[in-house]
Amino acid sequence: MTEQKPVSDTAATKVHLPDAQTVLSVKHWTDALFSFRVSRPQSLRFRSGEFVMIGLMGDNGKPLLRAYSIASPNWDEELEFYSIKVPDGPLTSKLQHIQPGDEIILRPKPVGTLVHDALLPGKRVWFLATGTGIAPFASLMRDPETYEKYDEVVMMHTCRTVAELEYGRQLVEGLHDDPLIGELVAGKLKYYPTTTREDFHHTGRITDNLSSGKVFADLGLAPMDPATDRAMVCGSLAFNKDVMAVLESFGLREGANSEPREYVVEKAFVGDGV
Numbered sequence: 001m002t003e004q005k006p007v008s009d010t011a012a013t014k015v016h017l018p019d020a021q022t023v024l025s026v027k028h029w030t031d032a033l034f035s036f037r038v039s040r041p042q043s044l045r046f047r048s049g050e051f052v053m054i055g056l057m058g059d060n061g062k063p064l065l066r067a068y069s070i071a072s073p074n075w076d077e078e079l080e081f082y083s084i085k086v087p088d089g090p091l092t093s094k095l096q097h098i099q100p101g102d103e104i105i106l107r108p109k110p111v112g113t114l115v116h117d118a119l120l121p122g123k124r125v126w127f128l129a130t131g132t133g134i135a136p137f138a139s140l141m142r143d144p145e146t147y148e149k150y151d152e153v154v155m156m157h158t159c160r161t162v163a164e165l166e167y168g169r170q171l172v173e174g175l176h177d178d179p180l181i182g183e184l185v186a187g188k189l190k191y192y193p194t195t196t197r198e199d200f201h202h203t204g205r206i207t208d209n210l211s212s213g214k215v216f217a218d219l220g221l222a223p224m225d226p227a228t229d230r231a232m233v234c235g236s237l238a239f240n241k242d243v244m245a246v247l248e249s250f251g252l253r254e255g256a257n258s259e260p261r262e263y264v265v266e267k268a269f270v271g272d273g274v
């Protein structure tokens with residue numbers, strides 16, 4: 001096995017571009033998942049749930065950028081990201097080696113559909129995510145506006161294994177002690193993590209747990225109703241397509257920034273993910 005150099009030893013971080021930001025901390029959750037925090041450009045304003053382009057200098061001397069959801073809320077002084085490690089991925093095969101003090105490139109132009117403005121007012125919002133698709137909800141779950149807009153917030157997150165749920169679990173647990181939003185969250189946020197390929201107290205795909213009514217029964221909630229329920233979806237293309245069909249079966253319609261409706265969708269990554 002060849003030893004890979006840390007990014008800090010390579011030319012990749014010696015770029016000092018106007019869009020360079022400093023890595024402040026890195027945490028590895030599994031051999032395929034890590035999160036990291038970077039400095040926030042003073043001028044960067046974003047809506048919780050949006051994504052930006054981040055990356056490193058490529059071997060060809062050009063920026064190698066990918067879309068990343070900002071996982072931190074818009075009031076945070078730092079920016080947090082939650083990332084996959086794709087073994088042969090052009091960016092993440094290198095990005096997974098970043099260390100505090102390294103620089104990454106961050107284009108400060110946030111965009112995206114998973115924002116409160118793209119939904120009509122409602123009473124209950126569902127955050128539906130698989131894998132790293134929890135990243136935009138890590139931002140939205142920490143945003144006071146989420147709890148001001150809704151009486152109930154349900155976070156459904158599904159991964160293959162228990163270890164892949166850990167970033168979300170710790171985040172949700174930490175919310176209750178958070179001095180800024182702990183009180184807002186109390187009694188409003190319902191967290192429903194499931195696994196599909198390992199035993200856990202709740203198992204099964206989000207689509208199946210919604211269609212069968214299991215999640216409503218387990219949480220003691222009424223079924224989805226377009227008059228009161230709103231949803232935001234972030235996962236693979238296949239997941240998004242299937243969950244949209246389930247939401248439509250409950251009578252919810254897809255919205256957008258330009259035309260708010262009952263649910264919105266964003267890809268967690270491009271590719272079939274198989």
Ligand SMILES: Cc1cc2nc3c(=O)[nH]c(=O)nc-3n(C[C@H](O)[C@H](O)[C@H](O)COP(=O)(O)OP(=O)(O)OC[C@H]3O[C@@H](n4cnc5c(N)ncnc54)[C@H](O)[C@@H]3O)c2cc1C
Nearest residue numbers: 066067068069083084089090091092132135268269271273
């Ligand atoms: C709007 C948007 C937001 C995104 N936000 C995030 C984010 O917050 N965190 C994140 O890790 N990625 C996110 N991605 C994916 C990200 O842009 C890159 O694809 C990812 O960082 C891998 O880059 P790469 O160059 O190593 O490999 P790529 O060449 O980009 O991807 C190679 C293959 O790896 C798989 N893959 C890529 N990303 C993922 C993923 N996140 N989960 C599972 N499989 C994946 C796909 O099969 C893909 O075809 C987002 C993508 C989009 C479109």
Ligand SMILES: NC(=O)c1ccc[n+]([C@@H]2O[C@H](COP(=O)([O-])OP(=O)(O)OC[C@H]3O[C@@H](n4cnc5c(N)ncnc54)[C@H](OP(=O)(O)O)[C@@H]3O)[C@@H](O)[C@H]2O)c1
Nearest residue numbers: 130131132158159160196205206207236238239242273274
């Ligand atoms: N080899 C590994 O151990 C490993 C681990 C993680 C990721 N990866 C690779 O990374 C890529 C993405 O993996 P990922 O785990 O982040 O995403 P993923 O394959 O989309 O799976 C994430 C979760 O979403 C569920 N899911 C997938 N498609 C769905 C659909 N159409 N409807 C409802 N639920 C659906 C999966 O359930 P099911 O289990 O029922 O499919 C799983 O629990 C893949 O290429 C994968 O091979 C590999």
